[in-house]
Every structure is written in structure tokens, then in C-alpha cells.
Amino acid sequence: MLIITRQAIDNLINRLDTPGELKQCQDEIERMLEIEAELLWWADSGKCCQWQARPYFDSRIGLLKDTLDCLNNGNTAQATSLLREYAKQREDYEQGIVLSL
Numbered sequence: 001m002l003i004i005t006r007q008a009i010d011n012l013i014n015r016l017d018t019p020g021e022l023k024q025c026q027d028e029i030e031r032m033l034e035i036e037a038e039l040l041w042w043a044d045s046g047k048c049c050q051w052q053a054r055p056y057f058d059s060r061i062g063l064l065k066d067t068l069d070c071l072n073n074g075n076t077a078q079a080t081s082l083l084r085e086y087a088k089q090r091e092d093y094e095q096g097i098v099l100s101l
Helices: 006-015 022-044 054-072 076-096
Strands: none
Touching (some): 054 076
16 A cells, blocks of 8 residues: 555654664655655656656655664654654645546
């Protein structure tokens, strides 16, 4: 399924500082990256969006990659901040994504 919900992002943020959850959180962020890449592919093929969406997806993908880098370096505070920014971008621009499968 190609859906990332605000609830899932919030749940992920809440678990970042939980001992033993880091690997699962990293795996979830990697899956989110896969979903964003798939949506970017759909957008680039013209099957998903009625506007030029590459910058929008590139920004979100960049935030998720930066989040993973922060987690790999043990900086959960910065990872949390980046995930909040990612969630905000999704909320601000989600109206423009129209899937026409």
C-alpha cells in the first residue's frame, strides 16, 4: 500500500527514544522512502499528478534520507525534528496529489 498517514508518522516519532525500537524505526523510514520513490515514479510518468511534482517529492525524500542519517549518527532529537517537518510538508501539499490509477 502506498499510504503514509500522519498517525503513522506521529507513532514513529514517539518511538524514536524507546530502547530497542531504533532498528524498527529505521526500517519504517526506509519503507517510507520506498513509498515516496514509487509515488515520484508515478508522478514523473504523468499517471499521478496534474502538476510538476518532482521538487515536492525530492524534498520529502531528502528529509527522510536526512532523518536516517541522523538516526545512524545517534541524533534522535534532529531526526524527530526532520520527521515533524516531513509530516508538515505532507499535510501542506497532500491536496495536490491525485492518483489516477
